[in-house]
Amino acid sequence: MIRWDVIEGNLPLIAAKLGEHLALTGVAVGVGLVLSFGIVLLVRGRRRWVGPTLAVFGIIYTIPSLALLAFLVPFTRLTFLTAEIALVGYTLLILARNLLAGLDAVPADVLEAADAMGYSRVRRLWQVELPLALPLIVAGIRIATVTTIGLVMVTALIGYGGLGQVMLRGYNFRSDSLVVAGFVLTVALALVADLGLGWLGRTIAPWSRARRAGA
């Protein structure tokens, strides 16, 4: 059923689209992280802004992806930017929520001790709060990445789509082999990202695993 010769013949296409898939995902998560980090830092000092901000991100999150792309095309055309606006939009809720949860989970006594020892605000953020929030931040990146890998397929609608393009081509040319190849590779990509980031989340915080062993 799977025709390896077809897959072999389309290897350059598959490789290019795999690269595009990675690029779309990486840029979306990266930009999403920077954006949500900045916004979280802005609203964190004023607690009553937190709810409305998350509400806005939640609304974006609920917009169906096809509808959002269709809505954006008149403004930004069939561009990489259009694809990324949609993809970044969907990462914001996940990333911002985990950033907030991670920063809020830093114990009050640790912050008090840091202040009392003479940490400046900025230094405290980088050297105490962010390192302690890291496991939850990485957990957020993990969910956002896996979600984005799936969403990238949809951007095939506007000419991107990464491996989604491979599957689309499979449909158009009645080639089950290409459909299966696109599907399997996407699932594999999501799986690798999930496992890899899961591993990173565990190793990045050696202190949290060091429970009284040998104490």
Added chain:
Amino acid sequence: MSVPGTTPAASVTFDHVTKRYAGTGSGDRGAVEDLTLEVPAGRICVLVGPSGCGKTTSLKMVNRLIEPTSGRILIDGRDAAERDVTELRRSIGYVIQQVGLFPHQTIGENVGTVPRLLGWPEPRRRARSEELLALVGLDPATYRDRYPAQLSGGERQRVGVARALAADPPLMLMDEPFGAVDPIVRERLQNEFLRLQADLAKTILFVTHDIDEAIKLGDLVAVMETGGRLAQFGTPEEILASPASDFVARFVGADRGLKRLALSRVGDLPHRPAPTVRRGEDVAAAVARLDVPADYLLLVDDADRPIGWVPRRGLPATGEIDEGIADATSPLFDRRTTLKDALAMLIDAGVQAGIIVNERGAVAGLCAVEDITAAAGRPPVEAPPPDETPPPDEAPR
């Protein structure tokens, strides 16, 4: 153990310091009202009072975690408000009940926090961390590379103290540092703290709600009452002997006479001479030698170490005294035994007097229950017995 630190201790002065919180009915939120007191360099001043009396607020105004509404706090004569806040904080040690160790850093890194902020080079930081871990009784090789989650509560508290001492601050602030550990560990940490302080002679502001801890640790005690007013400021002796108000009297407790006993030691009392007879001594000679008509004699060995009490009537008329006739002995005190402990031991043993021994274990005198109660500032419950050496209980246990 080397004594780290050469920075001279700093004096702290509260000059009409007031902290008010916005909103009504804030009197119970830790406000402070016109606090004026002076802590001389090198002393431990304990701020004690019920919750909400502003003791923690007062402490946090020193390193400006809280800014006063009015008034000044002077550290060695310099107004804390005029100093750069991070520089000020790096020069003040801070220990809190929850310790606040950084969970993501090893114990060694935690202790080296302020030196790192001050930009000390890594080798010096490391050496300093290890020196301080040893100072607080934690083996550096064992603990240096562990994370806080791997330590017990008592161990974490020691690390907290080591971290606060790291940059050799002239002033330390401690907010209920021993409040979260069990009583046995607390007692040990308190004793270690006093031993450390005897060497370090830092100026220490110490907050607690426990009057016993205040009396035990403080050179000076500031009793604060709800509303943030200073109710009394003085030595523990002064506060126990003459409470300035009903509030202070109630706060220190009805047993304040008993608490005073914890402040005095057996060595502070005049010793009663002990009617000793030596093992092997001739009975007649011994009796003739004793000019006090004691009912009980204290039998000692050749090195004057106590063996036990001998009832006078039980003595043979002639011959040598041998230890077979010795009855029960009494609790042994040394000069450093607190009167509180001494009284507890006497009550426990059911006897009227304990034996004071010197460093070599030789009898130095006797200490009787009424000597102790007299020192507590109260008359004994019963009239003192006639002038005779108090015997052990007639029927020892």
